[in-house]
Amino acid sequence: MRKVAIVGGGPEEAIPDLRLFDEEVLWIGADRGAHVLLSQGIQPTEAVGDFDSVTNEEKSLIQEKAQHFEEHPSEKDETDLELALQKAYSYQPDVLYLFGVTGGRMDHGLINLQLLYPLEEKGIRGIVIDKGNWVELRKSGTHIVEYDDLYPNISFIPFTPEVKGITLEGFYYPLENQDVPWGSTLCISNKLISEKGTFSFNEGILLLVKSRDVNEVSM
Known part of the structure; x- marks a missing residue:
């Protein structure tokens, strides 16, 4: 069973200890989510986004440590999370964890919960996790x-x-x-x-x- 996890740029205080989920998981950092992964001692397989939510020093560290780094312009049609999802689909996951996608703006949280439906339609078990919830x-x-x-x-x-x-x-x-x-x-x-x-x-x-x-x- 292939497991992929995306870490978004949501409030870091809402993100649990990701090392609890680290076994046999392929990690994708969306924008600042890549920095969150590094701060918890996890190397991202993919780091993708416009990286406008990190400092130049943090971006350089992400670029150095991630196995694959892909930077996009800030003015783009897709959100950083959408870009991360496209990366996730390329690995054909059976399970897709979503961290850092709740706990901040309600509009972001609601639309991110709705992502569970298209994941289900693709035959992927989608799970949204933060410190207080598993959905x-x-x-x-x-x-x-x-x-x-x-x-x-x-x-x-x-x-x-x-x-x-x-x-x-x-x-x-x-x-x-x-x-x-x-x-x-x-x-x-x-x-x-x-x-x-x-x-x-x-x-x-x-x-x-x-x-x-x-x-x-x-x-």
């Missing part, structure tokens, strides 16, 4: 979710106007064949009662959000 997108069917002590709270949020027939098994608050529309809090802040549980639904698309209080554990 994935799921289409209808039956799915397994495993306990993670870093992200113990589990919520299911409709991505489409309604998700029909949700059933939760192995959860503190079980559910059977319930419809959940936009705005419903029915599937917020649940927990597993064992190492894994299952959730299924008949129609729609939802976001699986595993989360924690960022003050609970240092990452």
Whole structure:
């Protein structure tokens, strides 16, 4: 299974310890994300962007340390994250982690969460991660979710106007064949009662959000 991770230029205080995810991962730094990787002792395979968010000294270090460095003009059609995604697709990943894409401007965070849909359409498991959250997108069917002590709270949020027939098994608050529309809090802040549980639904698309209080554990 090929795993690729992109680190964007979001607020560094929202980015977890990337070394926790370093095993067999190919790293791509988008603009300042490349500097974040180096600051955590990780060599980027790819560094791409206009690098207008780093100093000249930092850019020189990125250029020296990254295996592949690609600089683009600041006036361009694609964002730095889009350029990084194009690089990621060239490696044909099965799993794509996205760090440094939340925690700042809400418009950036919302559109970056929407990236999970085209990733799913390409057959790529997309995962957005920050210090407090782990977010994935799921289409209808039956799915397994495993306990993670870093992200113990589990919520299911409709991505489409309604998700029909949700059933939760192995959860503190079980559910059977319930419809959940936009705005419903029915599937917020649940927990597993064992190492894994299952959730299924008949129609729609939802976001699986595993989360924690960022003050609970240092990452």
